[in-house]
Amino acid sequence: MKKSSFVLGLGLALMLTGLVTWGYQIARGLIVTNMRNPFSWGLYISTFAFFVGIAAGGLIVSSSVYLFNLERLKPFTRIASLSAFASTLGATAMILPDMGRVDRIFNLVLHPNFRSPLVWDVIVITCYMLLTFLSVYFQLLPDWKRDGRGFFRGWTNNLSLAQVQAISGRWSKRVSIVGLPFAILIHTVTALIFATQASRGWWNTAILPPDFIAMAVASGTALVLLISVLAVGKERFAEYQGAFKGMARIVAGALVVHFFLVAVDLLIHWWWGKPEGLNILSLVFGRYGLVYAVELVLPAFTMLCFFSQKGSSSFKSLILGSSLLFIGVFAHRMMLMFPSFNEFPLSIALPGLGIENWPYPIATGELKEGMPVFVSSWAYTPTLVEYAIALLPFGLVLTVVSLALRLYNFLPHKGNNSLRGKSGISYSNDTASV
Amino acid sequence: MRLGMVIDLTRCIGCRSCMVACKAHNSQPPGTWWNRVFTPGASFHQSAVGKDGEFQMNFLPVSCQMCDNPPCQKVCPVGATYTDERGVVLVDYERCIGCRYCLAACPYGVRQFNWEDPRKAKEQAGYMKGYDYGYPEDYRDQGRLVYTPDRPRGVAEKCTFCVQYTKNGESPACVRACPSKARIFGDLDDPKSEVSRLIRERQTFRLKEELGTEPKVFYLAPAKPVR
Numbered sequence: 097m098k099k100s101s102f103v104l105g106l107g108l109a110l111m112l113t114g115l116v117t118w119g120y121q122i123a124r125g126l127i128v129t130n131m132r133n134p135f136s137w138g139l140y141i142s143t144f145a146f147f148v149g150i151a152a153g154g155l156i157v158s159s160s161v162y163l164f165n166l167e168r169l170k171p172f173t174r175i176a177s178l179s180a181f182a183s184t185l186g187a188t189a190m191i192l193p194d195m196g197r198v199d200r201i202f203n204l205v206l207h208p209n210f211r212s213p214l215v216w217d218v219i220v221i222t223c224y225m226l227l228t229f230l231s232v233y234f235q236l237l238p239d240w241k242r243d244g245r246g247f248f249r250g251w252t253n254n255l256s257l258a259q260v261q262a263i264s265g266r267w268s269k270r271v272s273i274v275g276l277p278f279a280i281l282i283h284t285v286t287a288l289i290f291a292t293q294a295s296r297g298w299w300n301t302a303i304l305p306p307d308f309i310a311m312a313v314a315s316g317t318a319l320v321l322l323i324s325v326l327a328v329g330k331e332r333f334a335e336y337q338g339a340f341k342g343m344a345r346i347v348a349g350a351l352v353v354h355f356f357l358v359a360v361d362l363l364i365h366w367w368w369g370k371p372e373g374l375n376i377l378s379l380v381f382g383r384y385g386l387v388y389a390v391e392l393v394l395p396a397f398t399m400l401c402f403f404s405q406k407g408s409s410s411f412k413s414l415i416l417g418s419s420l421l422f423i424g425v426f427a428h429r430m431m432l433m434f435p436s437f438n439e440f441p442l443s444i445a446l447p448g449l450g451i452e453n454w455p456y457p458i459a460t461g462e463l464k465e466g467m468p469v470f471v472s473s474w475a476y477t478p479t480l481v482e483y484a485i486a487l488l489p490f491g492l493v494l495t496v497v498s499l500a501l502r503l504y505n506f507l508p509h510k511g512n513n514s515l516r517g518k519s520g521i522s523y524s525n526d527t528a529s530v
Numbered sequence: 531m532r533l534g535m536v537i538d539l540t541r542c543i544g545c546r547s548c549m550v551a552c553k554a555h556n557s558q559p560p561g562t563w564w565n566r567v568f569t570p571g572a573s574f575h576q577s578a579v580g581k582d583g584e585f586q587m588n589f590l591p592v593s594c595q596m597c598d599n600p601p602c603q604k605v606c607p608v609g610a611t612y613t614d615e616r617g618v619v620l621v622d623y624e625r626c627i628g629c630r631y632c633l634a635a636c637p638y639g640v641r642q643f644n645w646e647d648p649r650k651a652k653e654q655a656g657y658m659k660g661y662d663y664g665y666p667e668d669y670r671d672q673g674r675l676v677y678t679p680d681r682p683r684g685v686a687e688k689c690t691f692c693v694q695y696t697k698n699g700e701s702p703a704c705v706r707a708c709p710s711k712a713r714i715f716g717d718l719d720d721p722k723s724e725v726s727r728l729i730r731e732r733q734t735f736r737l738k739e740e741l742g743t744e745p746k747v748f749y750l751a752p753a754k755p756v757r
């Protein structure tokens with residue numbers, strides 16, 4: 097109980113920090129960020145993409161229980177759906193402070209332009225949020241019926257507990273089957289926001305959507321794994337070792353696909369030897385080499401660790417591997433922006449002078465003492481304000497998950513009274529499945 | 531009608547008069563430039579590029595290319611960026627939600643964002659007291675606010691081919707301001723217009739043609755002596 101109070105408190109504190117700083121940003125404008133005209137998307141969009149990425153695991157885990165008969169994972173479907181729902185909320189919360197005119201957000205409903213991948217993303221993410229919510233809802237319904245609490249449960253009043261359990265099992269299955277394509281879609285479409293842009297060589301590749309899916313399967317499953325391992329704790333770890341190992345293997349397998357796609361992508365950028373392509377590679381391996389190393393090395397470590405017998409079956413290595421993977425995935429999201437915005441699409445070739453890639457300067461959008469207005473590249477690093485606002489989704493996810501864990505039973509164990517609250521009746525969700 | 535422009539790079543002397551006229555007429559806040567003129571290859575404008583005693587100095591003005599296949603418009607989630615009946619790509623300052631997708635999409639770096647309140651930025655720039663600039667009145671295209679001297683904070687903006695003037699048949703400020711008449715403006719759909727004639731009879735190029743954005747700004751390649 098103590099630990100969960102701490103997490104809840106931390107979540108609320110982070111959320112409050114994010115909200116207050118956002119208020120400051122609203123008062124001053126996006127000038128308080130370090131984004132400028134040449135580098136117009138930064139930490140916010142990267143964090144958004146990060147949360148979209150980890151949101152996948154939920155439905156992927158619950159769907160694979162039904163689709164591929166991965167019975168071992170069944171005890172974790174509740175927590176998987178919860179993590180998916182929370183991450184989707186986090187992604188949505190992150191996108192709002194990025195908007196220059198968040199007060200006009202209703203225009204997305206009033207005047208949607210269906211040619212824009214951003215509109216597709218709004219649609220699929222909204223659907224996914226709804227589906228993950230329903231997934232959580234149907235899985236908790238029998239508990240709520242029995243304990244006489246929870247919300248939206250009036251319609252179950254005239255049903256018996258057994259009937260509600262049957263409905264819960266049936267609908268959980270249905271939701272997760274409908275949810276799977278949406279889980280795939282949110283990554284495909286989020287990747288398409290970038291991949292459709294022929295102006296940006298680093299993004300403009302058909303490899304991006306499948307790679308986003310691979311990354312999502314890896315990081316989403318790692319999130320479910322991390323939460324489950326932490327929630328189950330050291331004492332009962334052995335009981336679920338099989339399931340944890342299964343998840344670790346899913347993570348490792350998805351990372352193999354990811355690394356394969358990355359390798360092919362890099363090869364294609366390099367092979368033709370276009371000045372723009374080479375410049376991107378020099379940004380990736382030179383100027384941003386350190387971030388890129390983090391993106392490559394940490395997930396590679398996780399992959400090897402999760403494939404190994406020891407790494408996939410020890411409490412500590414599972415936690416370490418998942419955490420390192422998150423850092424790697426975050427670096428990947430940042431690396432979407434760094435090389436892309438620093439290779440200006442309008443670069444001029446002057447063959448007679450031996451100049452192949454002269455970036456045409458862009459006005460920053462700010463006049464500041466001692467700073468040039470026109471620049472040929474922009475060394476973006478987030479400001480403190482950006483970091484503080486980016487805490488908002490992290491706080492939201494922690495708050496939602498810890499509140500849910502505290503109020504309802506998400507854990508795969510009978511009679512876990514400490515987390516279940518007053519009710520003494522135990523319930524295992526294994527009985528509710530069809 | 532499809533409005534377009536031809537820029538004769540032989541005539542351009544890199545004086546940046548069009549930059550200043552554009553900035554002043556369109557009330558662009560400090561740090562924001564819809565129209566840029568640079569010397570490609572040079573670290574400083576108006577400096578020669580070359581080696582071994584062989585130098586050259588050419589200039590390239592770049593503003594919105596008024597693409598016929600405009601990525602900025604296609605990505606705009608709320609249709610704030612649109613093409614009017616004369617083929618001019620415009621931004622509705624009252625509809626833009628400030629997502630900046632268009633800044634990422636445009637291959638020419640012409641889109642500018644209002645990171646801060648433009649009015650305040652002007653006040654802080656340290657201009658002489660009482661000095662102000664820009665066409666003073668709002669201009670609406672079928673109800674949509676496409677010109678206003680002080681743009682709302684948090685929206686994207688760019689060259690409009692001086693919509694407030696050209697809708698009345700006048701020329702854009704850059705065309706009028708150019709001392710060497712390097713800019714020719716007109717209707718690309720009219721075969722008799724000077725722009726159409728030049729594109730037909732002279733060798734022109736467009737920027738980043740390979741991207742298929744189909745710009746309506748054409749360039750006549752510079753033919754200056756190398757000195």
Ligand code: SF4
Pocket residue numbers: 593594595596597600601602603619635636637638639640641688743
């Ligand atoms: S140049 Fe850029 S802003 Fe202008 S129409 Fe083309 S894509 Fe849009």
Ligand code: SF4
Pocket residue numbers: 602605606607608609610611621625626627628629630631632633685686
């Ligand atoms: S910043 Fe404004 S004009 Fe640009 S894409 Fe977003 S809503 Fe459209």
